[in-house]
Amino acid sequence: MxxxxxxxxxxxxxxxxxxxxSDPEIARYVFAYTVTIRNMGKVPARLVTRHWVITDANGKVQDVRGEGVVGEQPYLRPGEGFRYTSAAMIETPVGSxxxxxxxxxxxxxxxxxxxxPFSLAQPRTLH
Structure with a gap:
């Protein structure tokens, strides 16, 4: 195609x-995630918006939409990449x-x- x-x-x-x-006593679990985006296609492209679906172990879903990532809308030529770190908070020690x-x-x-999909897991929670 x-x-x-x-x-x-x-x-x-x-x-x-x-x-x-994080503070497990008040159901606050914070996770950092580092994303590496690479344009392995044939044409340049700009990341304009993001959509995340964050689900905790209780089935609570956060639907997050917004412009760009970490305040930027990276422009990636073929072969170029962009890396950033952000965070998410959920109410259980495991989520996705x-x-x-x-x-x-x-x-x-x-x-x-x-x-x-990728996992969010407090250490020593998953086996």
């Missing part, structure tokens, strides 16, 4: 629990996140770059 060759945005995510900002970035190519064509 032509689109998959033109638009190939690879997204990798690493997470870690932030103990000093997934979503997408909405991208715009130089031609004006809009497309989504999916973010596969």
């Amino acid at each position: 032509l689109t998959s060759q033109l638009h190939n945005i690879i997204i990798d995510v690493e997470t870690h629990y932030i103990d000093e900002q 996140m997934e979503g997408s970035y909405q991208m715009v190519a130089d031609s004006g064509e809009q497309f989504d770059a999916p973010i596969n």
Whole structure:
């Protein structure tokens, strides 16, 4: 398919629990996530908006939408990447996140770059 060759945005995510900002006694679990976005396609594209679905172990869902990431709308030429760190807070020691970035190519064509589900887990919670 032509689109998959033109638009190939690879997204990798690493997470870690932030103990000093979390407080299990009041159901506050904070996780940092570092995202690496790489444009492995054939055309430049700008990340314009984000959509996250954050789910805790109780099934509570946070639907988060906004412009750009960490105050930026990175423009990625083929072969270029962008890395940033942000955080999420949930009410349980385990949860998950997934979503997408909405991208715009130089031609004006809009497309989504999916973010596969990943786990948020307090250390020693998952086996």
